Structures are given as structure tokens and as C-alpha cells.
Amino acid sequence: MKPKNPHFFSRIGIAIASFFKIIGNSEFAGGVQALRLAERQGKAAKAAAAAAAKPVAPALKEAAPDGALQLLGLLQREARFIDFIQEDVAAYPDADVGAAARLVHEGCRKVLSDNFSIDPVREEEEGSAITLPEGFDATAVRITGNVVGEPPFNGHLTHRGWRVVETRLPKLSGSHDLQIVAPAEVEL
Amino acid sequence: MSEAKFSIGIDLGTTHCALSYVDITSSDGENVAQEVLPIPQLTAPGSVQSQGLLPSFIYLPHASELAPGDLGLPWTAEQDYAVGEMARSRGAATPIRLVSSAKSWLCHASVDRRADILPHDAPPEVARLSPLEASLRYLKHLRAAWDQAHPEAPFAEQEIVVTIPASFDPAARELSAEAAKAAGCEHMILLEEPQAALYSWIQKSGGNWRKQVQPGDIILVADVGGGTSDFSLIAVLERAGVLELHRVAVGEHILLGGDNMDLALAFAVASKLGAQGIKTDAWQLRALTHACRGAKEALLNDASLSEVPLVIASRGAKLIGGSLRSELTRAELTATLLEGFFPDAAIGDRPQVRGRAGLTQLGLPYAHDAAITRHLAAFLARQVAATADLEGFTGALPEGATFLHPTAVLFNGGVFKSELLAERTLGTINAWLAAEGAPPARPLEGADLDLAVARGGAYYGYVRRGQGVRIRGGTARSYYVAIESVMPAVPGMQPPVQALCLAPFGMEEGSDAALPEQEFGLVVGEAVRFRFFGSSVRRQDQVGTLLDDWEPDELQELAEIQTTLPAEGRADGEVVRVKLHARVTEAGTLELEALPHDGPERWKVEFDARDAGGSEGSAGDAADATA
Numbered sequence: 001m002k003p004k005n006p007h008f009f010s011r012i013g014i015a016i017a018s019f020f021k022i023i024g025n026s027e028f029a030g031g032v033q034a035l036r037l038a039e040r041q042g043k044a045a046k047a048a049a050a051a052a053a054k055p056v057a058p059a060l061k062e063a064a065p066d067g068a069l070q071l072l073g074l075l076q077r078e079a080r081f082i083d084f085i086q087e088d089v090a091a092y093p094d095a096d097v098g099a100a101a102r103l104v105h106e107g108c109r110k111v112l113s114d115n116f117s118i119d120p121v122r123e124e125e126e127g128s129a130i131t132l133p134e135g136f137d138a139t140a141v142r143i144t145g146n147v148v149g150e151p152p153f154n155g156h157l158t159h160r161g162w163r164v165v166e167t168r169l170p171k172l173s174g175s176h177d178l179q180i181v182a183p184a185e186v187e188l
Numbered sequence: 189m190s191e192a193k194f195s196i197g198i199d200l201g202t203t204h205c206a207l208s209y210v211d212i213t214s215s216d217g218e219n220v221a222q223e224v225l226p227i228p229q230l231t232a233p234g235s236v237q238s239q240g241l242l243p244s245f246i247y248l249p250h251a252s253e254l255a256p257g258d259l260g261l262p263w264t265a266e267q268d269y270a271v272g273e274m275a276r277s278r279g280a281a282t283p284i285r286l287v288s289s290a291k292s293w294l295c296h297a298s299v300d301r302r303a304d305i306l307p308h309d310a311p312p313e314v315a316r317l318s319p320l321e322a323s324l325r326y327l328k329h330l331r332a333a334w335d336q337a338h339p340e341a342p343f344a345e346q347e348i349v350v351t352i353p354a355s356f357d358p359a360a361r362e363l364s365a366e367a368a369k370a371a372g373c374e375h376m377i378l379l380e381e382p383q384a385a386l387y388s389w390i391q392k393s394g395g396n397w398r399k400q401v402q403p404g405d406i407i408l409v410a411d412v413g414g415g416t417s418d419f420s421l422i423a424v425l426e427r428a429g430v431l432e433l434h435r436v437a438v439g440e441h442i443l444l445g446g447d448n449m450d451l452a453l454a455f456a457v458a459s460k461l462g463a464q465g466i467k468t469d470a471w472q473l474r475a476l477t478h479a480c481r482g483a484k485e486a487l488l489n490d491a492s493l494s495e496v497p498l499v500i501a502s503r504g505a506k507l508i509g510g511s512l513r514s515e516l517t518r519a520e521l522t523a524t525l526l527e528g529f530f531p532d533a534a535i536g537d538r539p540q541v542r543g544r545a546g547l548t549q550l551g552l553p554y555a556h557d558a559a560i561t562r563h564l565a566a567f568l569a570r571q572v573a574a575t576a577d578l579e580g581f582t583g584a585l586p587e588g589a590t591f592l593h594p595t596a597v598l599f600n601g602g603v604f605k606s607e608l609l610a611e612r613t614l615g616t617i618n619a620w621l622a623a624e625g626a627p628p629a630r631p632l633e634g635a636d637l638d639l640a641v642a643r644g645g646a647y648y649g650y651v652r653r654g655q656g657v658r659i660r661g662g663t664a665r666s667y668y669v670a671i672e673s674v675m676p677a678v679p680g681m682q683p684p685v686q687a688l689c690l691a692p693f694g695m696e697e698g699s700d701a702a703l704p705e706q707e708f709g710l711v712v713g714e715a716v717r718f719r720f721f722g723s724s725v726r727r728q729d730q731v732g733t734l735l736d737d738w739e740p741d742e743l744q745e746l747a748e749i750q751t752t753l754p755a756e757g758r759a760d761g762e763v764v765r766v767k768l769h770a771r772v773t774e775a776g777t778l779e780l781e782a783l784p785h786d787g788p789e790r791w792k793v794e795f796d797a798r799d800a801g802g803s804e805g806s807a808g809d810a811a812d813a814t815a
Contacts, residue, residue, distance in 0.1 A: 073232075092509060096508050097508055170235040173236075173260040175258075177255070185503065
């Protein structure tokens with residue numbers, strides 16, 4: 001009887017283990033190669049072979065483009081963001097770029113403050129000593145430098161981080177075309 | 189009908205509307221549960237966002253201008269116009285389709301406020317709105333926003349307080365009430381904005397206000413908003429051990445506010461650019477006005493800044509090369525704002541009748557003199573006797589005082605967010621007081637300058653149910669009708685007129701004036717019009733008082749009033765003797781009726797009378813006094 005196929009998380013484990021074994025063990029690598037050859041000839045599941053050859057990519061979800069398009073539209077409307085980035089700044093003296101940057105900065109700031117509430121992740125002053133307990137949230141805090149041993153970790157806060165605590169993006173009518181982040185303007 | 193659960197205060201401002209509400213059932217005494225309603229509105233085509241303020245703008249788009257669904261709101265997809273933020277931003281680029289300052293038009297006595305006249309400079313194909321209809325649309329938007337947020341407590345069943353400028357004439361008050369009724373406000377009352385600001389201050393103090401004012405105090409409420417300046421004086425007195433507040437005087441209607449200041453700064457910078465050979469077009473001037481507003485706020489709030497750079501983006505996609513650059517310096521700000529709008533005026537100074545014509549926009553009667561301090565000087569001097577007859581008032585003016593001495597000042601309106609401007613105003617008042625040996629006036633702290641009026645309105649709706657202090661005062665004007673003297677016609681000379689008092693000063697809501705002795709002969713079936721006057725200083729005149737002459741600034745001529753006697757039961761052309769009777773409704777509007785001597789009928793007298801046909805029949809021609 002054919003053994004049951006390993007489920008997703010087991011497969012990640014197998015793939016990672018295989019990856020390092022292929023790198024480190026030429027005999028094992030040869031075996032895998034033979035298996036792959038046989039698979040290709042036998043038109044068997046390619047995916048399993050690929051999984052054996054490199055780490056399995058976790059199932060990445062595709063971010064819905066609507067929110068990104070909407071934000072892009074807001075940044076263009078309030079801050080002329082796309083105009084600014086699409087222009088070749090090399091051709092202009094710093095004073096001109098600076099003047100435009102003020103406009104862009106002011107507008108971006110308005111978009112941020114109107115649509116998001118953003119708080120620092122850590123309330124401590126930057127530069128102050130920080131102790132990270134066991135089981136700290138690795139998404140909210142990124143450790144760098146001499147990363148060895150076991151938590152609690154002692155270190156210094158180099159960046160306070162930002163956390164969006166509230167999003168208030170405008171609601172959209174279903175029929176509005178978000179691809180148009182700035183309509184062409186025609187003066188009559 | 190079910191009992192109102194909420195008291196809703198609506199600030200129907202010249203540039204912004206706001207809605208605040210008090211939960212009556214969960215409030216007790218001075219513990220008031222109050223909120224401000226976030227108002228969903230279009231911020232861009234097809235995009236709806238909630239904001240605390242609803243900009244008072246309506247945009248009337250061309251049929252092909254927007255995609256289907258772009259004007260959809262959470263409660264309707266059927267609307268063919270935009271209200272609020274999108275209307276303002278869209279209208280800036282297409283002003284011929286933008287309705288703005290509808291409130292200023294609503295109190296513009298020289299136009300027909302029910303006629304479709306807005307946008308004022310629209311081409312014929314744009315379907316215009318009347319100032320009344322525009323106000324109605326703002327109210328309807330607020331109503332829909334409320335009903336969506338509170339489906340359990342329908343708007344029409346709540347207690348609604350709509351705030352209006354203290355300086356509104358009877359016609360503008362009636363139109364405001366009419367718009368509110370049409371928007372479905374069943375229980376609606378009007379409240380003067382400076383009073384609302386004081387109510388908000390009282391509510392915020394949480395009972396502490398009794399320690400901050402004493403009997404004998406006179407509180408000046410100075411309300412300078414985006415489009416109008418409004419002053420009121422409120423006296424504090426003690427009766428039977430309880431503090432009472434009496435509104436003793438209101439100012440004239442002054443079309444002057446923060447928007448004029450931004451425009452003046454933009455003109456100053458544009459002329460500086462012009463001196464450098466750079467011309468600004470209308471679009472750039474609008475962008476410049478917007479940039480100046482930001483720069484003004486930065487300079488006013490940070491005394492260490494000496495200048496703020498201004499950048500006006502090009503309209504095209506080339507942002508860096510095409511931008512115009514300039515700067516607003518502190519010296520320019522001081523010269524334009526402090527010297528232009530808040531000069532160090534003397535108490536004897538009066539607003540100049542001419543000047544600053546460059547700032548006026550065709551149509552609205554903007555103030556000729558931009559100096560708010562001079563308008564204030566004129567107001568305080570005119571009202572020097574405002575408390576003379578106030579029973580129980582212990583404050584007294586020193587001998588020879590030339591103006592009423594305020595002892596406390598409450599600032600309201602976005603302009604006074606700048607401490608510099610508030611300090612300048614207070615400093616000027618205190619210099620006037622010092623010159624007459626009076627102690628300086630103190631500022632009343634803790635006002636919420638943007639939302640105080642809406643909050644105060646909601647609080648008033650709550651306190652008038654019996655909880656907490658109320659400001660008394662009644663009508664702030666006495667009203668007169670003109671009677672032409674019978675004399676032989678002299679070419680080129682107006683026959684002299686007398687003014688007959690119909691409604692005395694200080695009529696409380698829900699009260700009737702006495703019936704005057706004088707009768708008028710009215711022709712049945714013909715519209716008859718009278719000249720109509722109001723006075724904010726003649727406090728002693730009673731119903732029936734006949735004035736032969738008066739000082740020019742004592743009586744102000746208002747829009748004419750009109751009545752038509754229906755022909756039912758009478759022969760056309762018959763002359764009927766009537767008396768004119770005044771009453772103030774519970775809602776706070778003035779009503780005039782014609783009562784025939786021989787019958788029980790009552791005919792309404794319309795404010796703001798206007799000929800629909802255009803034949804300019806003169807008032808008083810058909811009416812003659814038979815005193």
C-alpha cells in the first residue's frame with residue numbers, strides 16, 4: 001500500500017532537511033538526481049521533485065491591489081507623489097527639488113494623518129536599554145547584531161518602529177476605476 | 189409620537205457644518221453625554237470618508253463629468269450633486285458649478301432668497317439653486333448621516349437646535365426655520381451662535397463656570413468664523429441667589445472672516461511675485477490662497493519662525509520644473525493681518541465705508557472695512573446703554589463712559605485658534621478699558637473653537653428641558669413699519685416717513701406683542717408692501733410708539749414686508765382696515781399678521797417681499813395709515 005502523502009508542514013520540513021542534505025551529501029544528491037530523472041521520464045508529479053530540490057515556498061497570499069491603488073491615488077491627489085517620483089530629479093538644482101519636496105512632504109503627511117493612526121511600536125526613547133523577554137513578538141521587534149543565546153535579550157533600541165493602529169481609508173463605490181490614480185485634466 | 193432621545197445641535201456655518209448631540213436619557217444635570225457625529229461625505233469621485241466637519245459647498249457637475257456611481261453615498265445612489273469635501277475641492281477648479289457661502293446669501297436683503305441664484309456666476313445651462321435650497325441640502329445630508337448612524341432614533345423625532353448668526357434678520361431666521369422644517373426637523377428651535385458658544389463653554393466647565401463669572405460681569409462673545417464676524421454681549425446677574433445670564437445686545441451682520449484673511453495674504457504674495465515679473469493666473473491664486481492659509485497658521489503658532497516658504501505646484505505632471513516659489517514673511521503677515529484686520533484701533537474709531545474694494549466679490553455685501561477691531565469699537569460704543577435698564581444688574585459704567593465695558597471675553601471661531609490674534613483683540617479692548625479707568629477684561633478659557641457652536645446647540649436643547657442655566661434675552665431688536673406722511677407731492681423729494689413700533693425689544697420665544705392702535709387700509713386682492721426697520725439700540729419703544737425722526741444708525745432698513753388679502757367674501761378693490769400684530773414663535777422666529785377690524789381672519793405678512801413680475805410697485809402706495 002502506498003504511504004499517505006505527507007501534509008504541507010511536514011513537506012516543508014522534508015524539503016528543508018533534503019536541501020541541506022543534498023548540499024552536504026553527494027551520495028544523497030545523486031539519489032535525488034536519479035529520482036528526478038525517473039520522475040521526468042515517468043511524467044510523475046513534478047512538484048514533489050522541485051520540492052526536494054529547493055525549499056518549498058510558503059503559500060504567499062496575493063495582496064489585493066485595491067488598497068494599494070487607492071493609497072497611490074490619494075498620494076497623487078494630495079501630494080503629487082507619482083508626478084514627483086516619475087520626474088528626473090538629476091536635471092534640476094537642489095533648490096528646485098527641495099521646493100517640490102515640501103509640497104510632496106506636506107501632502108504625504110496629510111494622507112498619513114487623515115487615513116491612518118500610527119503609533120510607535122516601543123514607547124521607550126531611542127538609545128535606551130531594552131530587555132526582550134522570552135516569546136517576544138518577532139514581527140513587532142527585529143533583533144540585529146550579536147544575535148546568540150536564549151531570551152531574555154538585552155540591547156538598545158535603535159528604532160522605535162511604527163504600528164498602524166487604525167486605518168480609515170475612504171469607502172469606495174463599486175463602479176469606480178481604481179486603476180486611474182490621477183485622471184487626465186482638460187480645461188475647457 | 190415618541191419622546192426625543194437625543195438633543196441635536198446643528199451648526200450650519202458659512203464654510204463648514206457640524207453636528208453634535210447629547211444623549212438626553214443618559215445625561216443628568218451637569219453630567220452630559222455628548223458626542224460629535226462623523227459625517228460621511230464624498231472626498232473624491234466614488235470615494236466616501238467620514239469627517240467631523242462638512243464643508244458647506246455644493247458642486248453641480250455636468251452630466252458627462254463623472255462616471256456613473258461616482259456620486260453615490262452610503263444612503264443614496266440617486267443624488268446628482270456633491271456636498272462637502274469633494275464639492276469644495278472639485279469646485280475650486282470649476283467655480284461656475286460651485287455653490288458656496290449660501291448662508292451669506294440667505295441674509296442678503298437685496299436678493300430674492302427663494303430664487304434660484306446660486307452659483308452666482310453660473311452659465312445659463314447650470315440649474316441654479318436658491319440660498320434656501322442650498323441650506324436645505326446641507327441639512328438633508330446631515331439628516332441622512334444621522335439616520336444612518338442612529339437607525340434606532342430617527343432624526344425627525346429628536347430635539348433639533350439649528351444655530352444662526354445673532355445678526356440674522358427676521359427673514360433670514362424664517363428661511364433657516366423653513367429649511368429645517370423642510371429637512372424634517374419636527375421639533376426645531378433656533379439659537380444664536382454666540383449664545384451657543386457660551387453654552388458650550390458652560391458645559392465644558394462642568395459647573396465650574398459659576399466660579400469664573402460674578403454678578404455684574406459683562407461677557408463679550410467675539411465669534412469670527414470663516415465668513416462672518418458676530419458679536420454679542422451677555423450680562424451676568426443674580427436673582428434669588430441664582431446666577432442668570434442675559435443676552436443684552438447683538439452686533440450687525442459683518443461679512444468678514446478667516447477666508448478674507450487668507451485671500452488678502454494671497455494677494456499680498458501675488459503682488460510680490462508680480463513685482464518679480466511672475467504673473468499668477470486664477471488657478472495659481474487659489475493654490476496660493478491655500479498655501480497662505482497653511483503658512484499663516486505656521487507663523488501664528490510659532491513665534492520663532494520668521495518666514496514660511498510657499499510652493500505652488502504646476503498643473504501639469506512636471507512638478508519640479510513648473511512650480512512657483514515664494515515665501516510669506518512675518519513682516520508681511522503682520523502688515524496684512526494685524527494691521528489690516530486687527531489694527532490698534534481707538535475706541536472712537538469707526539469702520540471706514542470705503543476701501544479694500546479689491547477683496548470684494550461681486551454679489552455679496554462684504555464689509556468695506558476689514559478692521560475687525562474697528563467694527564468691535566463701533567459695536568461696543570453703540571451698545572453703551574445696553575445694560576442701563578436691565579433689572580437686577582449690579583454692574584455700572586463709570587461717569588462719561590463712551591462704550592459698554594466688557595469684563596470677560598469669550599473667543600469663538602477658527603480665526604482665534606491663533607493666540608496672536610486673540611491676544612491682539614483682547615489687548616485692544618483692554619487698552620480701551622484702561623483709557624476709561626476700567627479694569628482689564630479677562631479671557632474665558634477652554635473653548636473648542638471649531639465645534640463649540642454645534643456642541644452648545646445640542647447642550648441648549650438639553651438644558652431647555654429644565655436642567656441647567658439658560659441665557660435669557662428674547663429678540664435683540666425692536667421692529668418698525670414705515671408710515672408715509674400725507675403731504676402734497678414734491679418732485680424729486682421723498683415724502684417723510686414715520687416708523688411705527690410693532691415688536692418691542694426683548695420679546696421672549698412664544699410671546700405675543702400687544703396690538704397697536706394704528707390701522708392700515710389695505711386693498712383686497714392686491715399685494716401691499718411696507719418698508720420695514722429694525723433697531724438694536726431702541727430698548728424703550730413699546731408697540732404703537734411712533735417715531736418721527738431717528739439717528740441714521742439707530743434704525744436699519746430691512747427687506748420690505750408684504751401681505752396680500754385674499755378676495756374671499758370681499759369685493760375686489762375693497763379697502764379693509766387692518767392692524768399689524770407681531771409674535772415670536774417657540775422656534776424663535778418673528779411672525780407678523782394682518783388682523784382685519786371686522787373679522788376673525790389673520791393674514792400672514794411675508795418678510796423679504798419681492799415682485800415676481802418685475803413691476804416695481806412702491807410700498808406704502810396702497811397702504812395709508814388711518815391712525
